[in-house]
Amino acid sequence: MLATFMEVLDTTVVNVSIPHIAGNLAATNEEGTWVVTSYLVSNAVVLPISGWLARYMGRKRLLLTCVAGFTLTSLCCGLAASLPQLIIFRVLQGLTGGGLQPLAQAILLETFPKERHGHAMAAFGIGILLAPILGPTLGGWITDNYTWRWIFYLNLPVGAVSMVLMNRFVFDPHYIKHDGGKVDLWGIGFLALGIGSLQILLDTGERKDWFSSPYIRTFAILCVIGLVALIIRELMTDHPVVDLRVLKNRSFAAGVFLISMLGFVLYASLVLLPLYLQTLMGYPAYNSGLALSPRGIGALLFTPLAGHLTTKTDPRRILVVGLVLGSITMFQLSGLNLYAGFWDIFWAQVLQGVALSCLFIPLMTLAVARIPSQKMGNATSIFNLMRNIGGSVGIAIMTTFLSRRTQLHQNHLIANVRAGDIETWRYLAGLRAHFHSLGADNVTASRKALGAVYGLLQQHAAMLAFVEAFWLMGVVFLLMLPFLPLLQYFKRPQPRTDAEIKLAALPKPSDDELDALERDAQEEESHLIVH
Structure with a gap:
């Protein structure tokens, strides 16, 4: 769990430090974003093949290799002297960290008996839910008080302790047979092409204006070619690196779809709320990240109870509660305005943490309930991949939605001002008089007054776009409800002695x-x- 928490945390902890990293390494902010993109791409490529790698290398050996590699590349990232060096080390860090999440989940599911899977997923869920929430806050605090390099050095003691514990307590299950020599190179190549292109497309699409850019169109074509070829190849070969046949299990397929939708909402909200607080309410980066901490409080307090309830009742009932609570919190956030206070955000975030606990724990338990042990590593790899891809899609769609709706509302508000609204002209006259009193001449006073009104229009246009974005995410929660019956629930057996x-x-x-x-x-x- 330590290693998993470390890896998930590293996915988000760097985001708030991009301006500092770019400035320190003499790069632009756009160039600096490749520090995040390079990690996500390499991580996404390795994640779905971690089950096959465990069979090829042995699970214990793979885990120790991953943690050792992740720790070593973290040290190299902290010591990087230039942006190209840092990007190369981040690629290697993503490659070594990609298998940690699914392997940890598979180990927990196989170690605990089925009647205690809810408790096992509660332990796993604490790390998965808390790490993305704490990442921006921790990254901002470290960067402000020390240097961005300590974001990476922080992994060194955690990695060392993880290796000692893994070496002592992790063993290969009896059914894992090393598939030495059986390497599907075509499958690995198609996977790298398809998933890598998809991740680059999603991460850079908004900055490149999507399909109006030849750059994005090229990666879209490569993505389609890679994914189609991957599906055909993996269904035809006897030794696939990603066994897609596991999706024949209806409950697992439904769980994969639902976890991708939850990733959509979780990661999009983690980006949008701090952005709202920074751009519209003037919060510094650290405080905007801190505003997410109540979500962590709700998740931390309720996750153990959610795990217990999952073992005692039909988990689909808990999922219904979670989806309803999730939609309520998003509708609450859609009621924010420019004068919202701390407590307006605090309680919505606490409730959202409770909602996420009610969603992740039972969903992870139900999705893999009927997956054979020998296919568990492959199933958890696909499950975690789709959560991450759902998050990338959510961030890409919602930031694009925000940008387009802000422009639309801005045009509408400007048109109303030009139509001759009497209150607007009175407000302009008052501003001109104010700037006159400060010593400005007529031309300067008029320019400053118009600039102030335009800034106010931009602020209100952005606020309306944020309100619509939060409302839309609330609807996404409700749209997941009809898919819950696809999750198969079998009455749990009588508790064993x-x-x-x-x-x-x-x-x-x-x-x-x-x-x-x-x-x-x-x-x-x-x-x-x-x-």
Whole structure:
């Protein structure tokens, strides 16, 4: 869990430090965004093949390699002397960190018996929910008080402790057989092309004005080619790097769709709310990140209870509660204005943390409830990939929506001003008089008055766009409700005794060991017959 928390945290902790990193390394802010993009692209490529890598290398060896690589590349990122160096190290950091989330989830699901999967996913969910919320706040605080390099140095002790604990407590399950030599290079190539192009497209689309840019059109074509070829290849080969056949399980397929929609709302709201507070209410970056902390409080307090309830009742009921609460919080945020206070945001964020706990824990439990243990690593890889892709799509769509709606509202407000609204002209006259009293001449006073009115129009246009964006995300929560019946729920078995649970947790003999025992039994039986 330590390693997973560290990796998820690193996805968001760098975002608020981009201006400092770019300035320190003599780069523009747009060039600096590649520090984030490069990590997301390489991370997204490795994430879906982590199940195959565990079979190829062995799960324990893969985990230790990933954590060691992530820790070492974190040190290299902190020591980077130029932007190209930092981008290269971030690519390597994403490659080594991509497998940590699905592997940790698979280990928890296999370690705990099915009747305790809710508790296991509660432990996993705390890291998954808290890390993206704490990331911007922690990143802003470290950057303001120390230097951006300490964002990466922070991973060193966490990585070292994680390696010690993994070496002591993590073991390969009996069914994992090393697939040495069976490498689907075509599948890996198509995956890198499709997922990598998709991530670049989503991350840079708004800055490049989407499909009006040849750059974006090129990556869109590469994305389609890569993903179509990947699907065809993986369904035809006997040794796929991503086993898409697991999506034949209706409950898992529905869970993958729903987790992508939850990622859409979670990551989009994590971007939009701080942006609202910074651009419209004048919050500094650190305080805007701190405003998200009540969401973490709600999640931290309610996640253990959500895990317990998941094991005691139909998890779909908890999902209904979570979706309704999520929509309520978004509709609350859609009522914000330029004079909103701290408590208006605080309680909405606490309630949203509770809602996310009611959503992530039962959904993660239900989605993989009927997945065989030998396919669990592959299933959790796909599940976590779709959550991240959903988040990238959500950020891309909602920031574009915000930009376009702001421009639309601005044009509408300006048209009303030009139509000759008497109150506007009175306001302009008052501003001109104010600037006159400060010593400005007629021309300067008029320009300053018009500038002030235009700034106010921009502010109100942006506020209307934010209100619509929050309202739209509330609707997305409600649109997920009809898909809940697709999640199959089977009554949990009667709780096992402690002795039964301990017996189930004991290492199971491998196929070779079972064959040897069978041969010994046959030899002993033959010996008895002879005598």
